[in-house]
Amino acid sequence: MERPTALVTGGATRLGFSFAYALATAGYDIALHYHQSADSAQQTADAIMALGVTCKTFQFDLSGEHPEALIESVLNEFSSLQVLINNASAYEAATIAQTDMTLLQQQFSVNFFAPLLLTSAFSNKCSKGNVINILDNKIAFQQNHYAAYLLSKKALSGFTQLAAIEFAPHIRINGIAPGVVMPGEERTEDYIKWRVDGIPLKRQGRVDDLISAMNYLLNNEFVTGQILTVDGGEGVNHLGRHAKQFSDEGVL
Secondary structure, three states: OOOEEEEEEEOOOOHHHHHHHHHHOOOEEEEEOOOHHHHHHHHHHHHHHHHOOOOOEEEEEOOOOOOOOOHHHHHOOOOOOOEEEOOOOOOEEEEOOOOOOHHHHHHHHHHHHHHHHHHHHHHHHHHOOEEEEOHHHHHHHOOOEHHHHHHHHHHHHHHHHHHHHHOOOEEEEHHHHHHHHOOOOOOHHHHHHHHOOOOOOOOOOOHHHHHHHHHHHHOOOOHHHHHHEEEEOOOOOOOOOOOHHHHHOOOO
């Protein structure tokens, strides 16, 4: 019996690796997309194939004019494509005043245009399946210091719900919005502690928390159009200023 296949974009490192490895552990063959991390992609593929499934790597620049061509390349190698994890992401901090068209194109091409076109191609060519868009819990906030990045992720969140309606019932489309799980290497220990202080559950997230979210969305066949925020409650911790704070602590 032919195994189902999952395509993971940006699958060579970090969260992409974790999603791909977990899917392989669950019995999926893996189409592993990467852009520039060729060595890491091969190492990931070797680790996945050691589990007894097939893994093939696909080098592709998702910022180009036709990112949807990746779906055709994968289908030429795997006829049983059933899962698309839109994980690849571009990130650069800049305020609105610092943002120009070049930065907008860079962020939106990878974070929004590519997932949109990949999802459309996947949904049109596959008779059934699941799409999971990887977002960011920052979509709950208005952090202008990450303007282009945040706007692209907010757009992807809205698209997730629109696409869930259009491509139902044969394709289910959902999103995962991670919080503090795998901060970038430039983030200091003091920064992470500071972020955790604002998380109601008072801990940093674990990769397994995201894998559990992915498995839930893949396995629950009555869920579509949902954004599953996995952030320990950080995204709903909008207490704001109130009279009790003023009387207890003085002017904040």
